[in-house]
Amino acid sequence: SQKIEQNSEALNIQEGKTATLTCNYTNYSPAYLQWYRQDPGRGPVFLLLIRENEKEKRKERLKVTFDTTLKQSLFHITASQPADSATYLCALDSRDTGRRALTFGSGTRLQVQP
Amino acid sequence: DSGVTQTPKHLITATGQRVTLRCSPRSGDLSVYWYQQSLDQGLQFLIHYYNGEERAKGNILERFSAQQFPDLHSELNLSSLELGDSALYFCASSPFSGGGTGELFFGEGSRLTVL
Numbered sequence: 001s002q003k004i005e006q007n008s009e010a011l012n013i014q015e016g017k018t019a020t021l022t023c024n025y026t027n028y029s030p031a032y033l034q035w036y037r038q039d040p041g042r043g044p045v046f047l048l049l050i051r052e053n054e055k056e057k058r059k060e061r062l063k064v065t066f067d068t069t070l071k072q073s074l075f076h077i078t079a080s081q082p083a084d085s086a087t088y089l090c091a092l093d094s095r096d097t098g099r100r101a102l103t104f105g106s107g108t109r110l111q112v113q114p
Numbered sequence: 115d116s117g118v119t120q121t122p123k124h125l126i127t128a129t130g131q132r133v134t135l136r137c138s139p140r141s142g143d144l145s146v147y148w149y150q151q152s153l154d155q156g157l158q159f160l161i162h163y164y165n166g167e168e169r170a171k172g173n174i175l176e177r178f179s180a181q182q183f184p185d186l187h188s189e190l191n192l193s194s195l196e197l198g199d200s201a202l203y204f205c206a207s208s209p210f211s212g213g214g215t216g217e218l219f220f221g222e223g224s225r226l227t228v229l
Contacts, residue, residue, distance in 0.1 A: 034217065043116065043204055043220030044157070089157065101147065101170045102218060106156035 002027040004105035006090060012111045019080045021108045023073040023090030028103075030092035033066055033073050038087045038107065047088075048075075080112045117141065118207050120221035128229055132193040135224045139186055139207030145169075146188040147208070147218060148180055152201040163188055164211045195228045202226075 005024045013019050023033070031052050036044035050057045050066045050073070057064045063076040077084050087107040117140035127133055139146050148160040159172035163182035174180075177195075182188040192199060202225050206218035 041202075041223075041225075043118075043206075043222050044218075045116070045220070046217035049217060101159045101162050101172060103159060104149075104157040 002103075004028070004090065004092065004103060006088075006105040006108045008106060008108070010109040010111055012113060013080055015081060015112055015114050017080055019077040019084070019110055019112070021075040021088050021090075021110065023075070023105055025071050025092060028071070028092055032093050033064075034091045034102065035062075035064055035073075035075050036089040036091060036104075038089055040087075044089055044104075077110075080110075082112045082114050085110055085112050116219040116221060118205060118219050118221035120203075120205050120224050122224055123222065124225045124227075126227045126229065127195060129195055129197060131195050131228075132191065133195065133226065135190040135192070135203050135205075135226075137188045137190070137205030137207075137221060139188070139205075140219050143207035143209050143219070144186065145208040145210060146182055146186070147206040148174075148188070148190050149204045149206065150201050151204060151223070152198075155201075157204070160190070169211065192226070195226075197228050200226055200228045 003026045034049045035047045038044040048064045050064050061078045065074045087109045089104050089107040091102045091104045119138040121136050144165045146163045150158045160174040161180045162170040166182050177193050180190045202223040204223045206220045210216045
């Protein structure tokens with residue numbers, strides 16, 4: 001069956017360190033992978049999109065990698081700040097099933113300690 | 115502010131009742147998506163409309179239905195409500211016709227509580 005797996009345990013890091021979040025998927029052939037940030041009780045906010053033929057994408061302190069062989073994406077936040085504390089969701093398209101709708105992982109909660 | 119408006123923000127109702135959730139997409143966006151988020155399920159895709167036509171269906175129950183009107187706003191109708199329907203319902207919009215081809219802009223959600 002198709003799965004998107006993100007670490008359900010919260011990630012706690014110190015301010016200034018690099019946070020690395022993992023998204024693994026099985027039985028998908030995504031053309032795109034996206035990362036969103038979600039604060040409690042709020043709607044997800046888009047952060048980055050990476051295509052299957054791209055290995056890496058950067059935006060300010062954010063970096064995403066996409067390895068279609070490993071079926072994995074890594075999301076990095078460098079020089080993390082307490083304001084980065086949130087839940088981060090990865091999402092990919094369901095091209096395989098023809099649905100063409102974003103399927104989301106359950107998210108990883110990041111807590112940055114001052 | 116994403117530009118996507120959802121009403122109501124909160125709704126409390128009883129089992130067996132019917133409710134309607136409304137979504138106004140960003141100006142110019144033709145696609146509207148509905149997602150359900152509960153504590154144990156994460157964000158679950160329900161349905162996608164593009165310019166008034168249904169484009170894709172996810173895990174949407176038969177008791178739920180949706181439509182997109184000519185002015186592009188969308189409504190999600192939930193009937194014969196059960197306790198398990200309690201969740202946050204998000205609407206998202208996009209200028210594109212298919213998922214994954216661009217970012218989704220999410221509203222702030224409608225929190226439904228079924229007692």
